[in-house]
Amino acid sequence: MGEEITTAEEAAGNDLVLAFGRFLGAANRLEYVLGRAIEERCGISHLMYEVLLILAREGGQGMSMRAISREQVLTTGGVTRLIDRMEALGLVERAANPADRRGRLVRLTEAGAARAVEATRVHVENIRRHLVEPIPVGHREWFAEDLQRLSRSARDAIPRLR
């Protein structure tokens, strides 16, 4: 490890680092493909799907754009434009916020809630069939633990990165 690093391979260092790198690449690509599946089968982008889920979780009283942008990998400007499109599709509606007239409240429409359910069914079916079912039954508890541990590691690491 005290050697001078001169090629990318050497810089990659030990096995665990390599494993993380390959693994993140695989997970990323998988997420991408899952997103494309939703786009093709449900007619909404994966970002729209995420917003639908966030709004569904939040319940009926609506949510500010700011709050949405904080949950997403999307700037406030991006949220404005995304909500514009979702509103045009009839998935959400903007209402005045009497408590703070700077902002507006975004709410799911009936159609939006229905679409969230439909897209989730597609998404879950994909995960179940292609990721969960291939795992031998006896190993599934292990996997669940692995996944939770890894999710936690990832979440903890994000704020420290840069």
Add this chain to the structure above:
Amino acid sequence: MGEEITTAEEAAGNDLVLAFGRFLGAANRLEYVLGRAIEERCGISHLMYEVLLILAREGGQGMSMRAISREQVLTTGGVTRLIDRMEALGLVERAANPADRRGRLVRLTEAGAARAVEATRVHVENIRRHLVEPIPVGHREWFAEDLQRLSRSARDAIPRLR
């Protein structure tokens, strides 16, 4: 499980499916943040970084744009434009391909190879410090196995999805 599904939460179904979903989200966001770190500290986009790695792995004789696009989540048109920019930055160069005059060969320049090493060092350092080191020493072998298993699952699932 035989019940009618009417909300997104119900559609999400069992714990393992939920764990996969959350986990993919976390991994995705992590990859995003790692990519941004490379952009800020090395001055190249994460896609440029990936292309640098691919070319470094391929060795000195160069690679067709088509081959690059097959390795990436990028269409051939996107590769053309990405290589345009990388060429302008002096990271790669295009050479005529005597064996097939439809295409051209893309090769790393000296500067490109150096940048690949530098960016990899940043990337690896981030992974090591923020992902590997927080894992207790006694658990690292476990993690390496978990990661490889998960990478394999993900890779196997991708072609079946849609």
Add this chain to the structure above:
DNA sequence: GCGGAATATCTGACTGCTCAGATATCGTTG
């Protein structure tokens, strides 16, 4: 209650991708 900093949203300019179609070359088949 007034003035200024903070906050929520929107918008213009720009970037970087995709898609579809144009162009050039290759390879095969009769």
Add this chain to the structure above:
DNA sequence: CAACGATATCTGAGCAGTCAGATATTCCGC
């Protein structure tokens, strides 16, 4: 070897994001 389909790359048009700055409103200290 001529013709035709396949393949590699490039390009115009369009779309969806970022960033920075404009506007409207709120909050806070005096």
